[in-house]
Amino acid sequence: MEIKNSIALVTGSNRGLGKSLVAALANAGCKKIYAAARQTYSIELPDTEVEIFPLKLDVTKQETLKEAAEIASDIQIIFNNAGVLEFGEILETPEQNLRNIFETNFFGKLSVAKNFASVLEANGGGTIVNTLTLLSLASMPGFAAYNASKAAAWSMSLSLRASLKPKNIQVVNAFPGAIDTDMLSGLEINKTSPDHVAQEILHAVQNNQEDVFPDLMSKQVYEAWCQDHKAVEKNFASM
Ligand SMILES: NC(=O)c1ccc[n+]([C@@H]2O[C@H](COP(=O)([O-])OP(=O)(O)OC[C@H]3O[C@@H](n4cnc5c(N)ncnc54)[C@H](OP(=O)(O)O)[C@@H]3O)[C@@H](O)[C@H]2O)c1
Numbered sequence: 001m002e003i004k005n006s007i008a009l010v011t012g013s014n015r016g017l018g019k020s021l022v023a024a025l026a027n028a029g030c031k032k033i034y035a036a037a038r039q040t041y042s043i044e045l046p047d048t049e050v051e052i053f054p055l056k057l058d059v060t061k062q063e064t065l066k067e068a069a070e071i072a073s074d075i076q077i078i079f080n081n082a083g084v085l086e087f088g089e090i091l092e093t094p095e096q097n098l099r100n101i102f103e104t105n106f107f108g109k110l111s112v113a114k115n116f117a118s119v120l121e122a123n124g125g126g127t128i129v130n131t132l133t134l135l136s137l138a139s140m141p142g143f144a145a146y147n148a149s150k151a152a153a154w155s156m157s158l159s160l161r162a163s164l165k166p167k168n169i170q171v172v173n174a175f176p177g178a179i180d181t182d183m184l185s186g187l188e189i190n191k192t193s194p195d196h197v198a199q200e201i202l203h204a205v206q207n208n209q210e211d212v213f214p215d216l217m218s219k220q221v222y223e224a225w226c227q228d229h230k231a232v233e234k235n236f237a238s239m
Contacts, residue, residue: 001077001127001170001205004029009068009075011059011112012082014042016181017131020198021079026050028202034072059108069115076126077205080112083131083150085183090144098145105149106156113160117169125168127205130157134177134218137225138236161210172210174201177217190217 008025012018014037022035026048033050035043036057043054057068059082084104086097113128120126136154139147154173161171178184180191192215200214213222225232 001208003077003202003206005031006076007032007034007074008077008079009034009036009055009072009116010079010081011036011057013037014039014044016183017176017179017194017197018079018081019044020194021081021201022046022052023048024195024198024202026052028206032074034068034075036068036072059112060103062111065111065115069119072116073119074123075116075119076123077129078112078116078120078126079129079131079201080109081129081131082108083183085143085146087142088144089141090148093145098148101145101149102152105146106152109153110156110160113164117164117167120169121167125170127170127172128160128164129172129174129201129205130160131174131176131201132157134175134213134221135236136175137221138229138233140236140239142239170208170210172201172205172212174204174212174214175218175222176213177215177221179215192217 008030010018010021013022013035022033023046025033026046033052034055035052036055037043038058040054040056045052055068056064058064132154133150135147136150157171157173176197178189178191179194179197181194197214201212204212213219
């Protein structure tokens, strides 16, 4: 899908990858960008000529989803980016915490797609980009709730892809490795800059790729997973 002159919306655009996606979209010549966030005062707009419209959107709150879909009725691409992470092993994670993570990473993503699919359809079709993670493919025990929510989100996204194809809506799945944002600020591991990841995701959208592994870590792990997914499962399980 052509990004130049398109109209896009990014959820969780006030920091991290979402903020980088807004800047990358502006650089790529988007006509208009809805920068969505739970708190609009937290959105820092990049220095650009492109029209950027701050939009209140909490992906777990139906009333803000409905309002946002009414306001952003001209969009063609949506970056379903907002997400949350909590550390902890599966038997030690309280059930309520698991439910809270699913509320954002699974139901939130699904609600965004549900509320905006008819908008995209009315605009002749478009693209939904779901930000998943390498941990959708295999679980690391210390991220138990996150793994589960993102694996479920991947499955949901595949169903969405099939259901929305006849409406000329493409679903792109992004599977980043570690990104240098607040989400992993406590972990001393190699991380890719969110600007790089955002560029790679836009490149995939431009080139009509269905799945994108937008950094070196994700590309290497995906290659290994294609060759021997049980070896990746065992390797991640030991981390
Ligand atoms: N960082 C990584 O290593 C990594 C790797 C793979 C995939 N990802 C995925 O990439 C996406 C962006 O993550 P990030 O690294 O940029 O993390 P981040 O810096 O923690 O940013 C998360 C963003 O999501 C927003 N958000 C959380 N709950 C929300 C809700 N209910 N409604 C609307 N917005 C909400 C946050 O808004 P507030 O400021 O209001 O909290 C924030 O803008 C996530 O889906 C994440 O799972 C990240």
